[in-house]
Amino acid sequence: MEAGITITLEGGRGEYAAGDALKGTVAWDSPGSSEDSAELSVLWYTEGKGDQNTGVVHFEEFALDDRRKHPFSAELPLLPLTYHGHLLKIHWLVRVRTGSGRNRNVRFQLPFVMRAPAGTASEST
Amino acid sequence: MAETPKTVREVEPAAARGCATGCAVLFFGVFLVMGAAFSIGALFVMPGAAKLAALFPLIFVAIGLGGIWASLRTNMLSPEKMQAIGFRRGGAPQLQTNLPIPKLRTYMGRDLPVRLSMDTSQKGHVAVLLAVTLFWNGIVGVFVGIGLFSSDFDSILWLILSPFILVGLVIFALLVRQVLIVLRVPDTLIEMTDEPVAPGESVRIMITQAGNLNFDNLKVEAVCEEKITYRRGTDTYHEDRKIWSATVLNSDRVEVLSGRPFKQTVELDVPADAMHSFHASNNEIVWKLVVKGVLSRWPDFEFIYPFRVVPIEVRERVSWKRESLSP
Numbered sequence: 395m396e397a398g399i400t401i402t403l404e405g406g407r408g409e410y411a412a413g414d415a416l417k418g419t420v421a422w423d424s425p426g427s428s429e430d431s432a433e434l435s436v437l438w439y440t441e442g443k444g445d446q447n448t449g450v451v452h453f454e455e456f457a458l459d460d461r462r463k464h465p466f467s468a469e470l471p472l473l474p475l476t477y478h479g480h481l482l483k484i485h486w487l488v489r490v491r492t493g494s495g496r497n498r499n500v501r502f503q504l505p506f507v508m509r510a511p512a513g514t515a516s517e518s519t
Numbered sequence: 520m521a522e523t524p525k526t527v528r529e530v531e532p533a534a535a536r537g538c539a540t541g542c543a544v545l546f547f548g549v550f551l552v553m554g555a556a557f558s559i560g561a562l563f564v565m566p567g568a569a570k571l572a573a574l575f576p577l578i579f580v581a582i583g584l585g586g587i588w589a590s591l592r593t594n595m596l597s598p599e600k601m602q603a604i605g606f607r608r609g610g611a612p613q614l615q616t617n618l619p620i621p622k623l624r625t626y627m628g629r630d631l632p633v634r635l636s637m638d639t640s641q642k643g644h645v646a647v648l649l650a651v652t653l654f655w656n657g658i659v660g661v662f663v664g665i666g667l668f669s670s671d672f673d674s675i676l677w678l679i680l681s682p683f684i685l686v687g688l689v690i691f692a693l694l695v696r697q698v699l700i701v702l703r704v705p706d707t708l709i710e711m712t713d714e715p716v717a718p719g720e721s722v723r724i725m726i727t728q729a730g731n732l733n734f735d736n737l738k739v740e741a742v743c744e745e746k747i748t749y750r751r752g753t754d755t756y757h758e759d760r761k762i763w764s765a766t767v768l769n770s771d772r773v774e775v776l777s778g779r780p781f782k783q784t785v786e787l788d789v790p791a792d793a794m795h796s797f798h799a800s801n802n803e804i805v806w807k808l809v810v811k812g813v814l815s816r817w818p819d820f821e822f823i824y825p826f827r828v829v830p831i832e833v834r835e836r837v838s839w840k841r842e843s844l845s846p
């Protein structure tokens with residue numbers, strides 16, 4: 395059975411500064427079987443004409459059990475910052491994968507923006 | 520106020536991963552089958568102690584089995600988990616220091632604190648061109664030799680061969696041009712007050728050009744460009760796009776004499792909204808200084824000096840290694 399997943403970030407934030415702690419909760423509407431688990435990752439990825447690059451900065455696995463929610467916390471790195479260029483874009487997101495083994499191909503994603511720390515100018519051109 | 524982002528559900532197409540795994544299994548399967556066949560063959564064909572030769576192909580059997588096992592195992596893992604296993608094996612992830620920015624070799628400068636190094640040295644250019652010239656013209660030379668000394672070498676074959684000879688001549692001309700530049704133009708020395716540079720900062724740059732040269736024009740440009748790599752089938756393509764540039768030096772009629780190098784200090788203002796340097800295998804944001812020299816009665820040259828732009832907090836939290844200049 396596939397659980398409906400909702401990812402929320404603490405305070406409903408959509409923007410973070412480099413180096414911040416990203417905190418949030420993953421909630422699911424119905425508990426799966428005892429073997430059902432999910433993977434949570436925080437990552438950046440590139441988008442554009444070039445082949446994609448990704449960078450996972452946080453990864454954890456958790457059971458989709460009766461608790462129906464899983465709090466998480468990740469330390470964001472200093473770079474890369476969110477970028478919208480001409481040939482390439484850099485995005486950040488929290489991704490939860492469900493399913494098992496090679497069928498772990500259902501993804502629930504929550505994008506967020508990573509800005510330069512306060513006091514530094516924005517990076518977008 | 521910005522809208523609160525919502526969770527988006529999507530199903531990843533599994534076809535590409537399945538195909539990659541199939542290809543890998545097929546590739547390692549060839550190793551396995553060939554190794555096993557040679558090993559069994561050696562056991563039956565070789566006499567007496569020579570049967571030990573059957574052990575050698577077992578290396579290929581091991582590579583085949585290992586490769587198939589690894590391919591099937593990675594197919595069971597998500598891409599994120601594969602990356603996570605990678606960084607866990609290397610200990611705790613060094614999030615604050617292992618940043619996706621270019622690794623550059625910089626030196627302690629003599630006039631200003633940091634000296635930049637060229638992306639590829641002049642001698643490196645010559646070595647590459649020499650290797651390509653020898654390789655290409657060596658092969659073409661064999662056919663030219665056959666054509667010259669063979670009586671039944673048709674004119675049609677000369678016609679087919681001529682574009683290859685032309686390409687060989689062009690490569691040779693490029694080699695000669697590069698050698699002429701190396702012989703007469705010493706590397707431009709570029710030193711900066713700081714590297715990496717932060718967006719919104721102004722840095723002083725000292726440009727030093729030694730030699731015995733008469734420039735019609737000497738130009739130094741600061742450039743930021745996006746560079747991407749993509750594959751279509753078996754071909755790999757590269758593309759770049761200049762997104763920002765500023766001319767920091769543009770001098771006409773510069774005369775450089777031996778023992779009296781040309782020295783000029785200029786300012787570079789990096790825009791406050793500039794994107795930081797970024798380096799990944801297929802996507803890059805590159806910052807560089809491009810030195811273009813137009814010489815009287817000598818080939819023009821272009822030297823490239825990459826540098827990095829990072830937010831000021833990053834520069835302060837990361838230690839940047841500088842090498843000493845040899846005396």
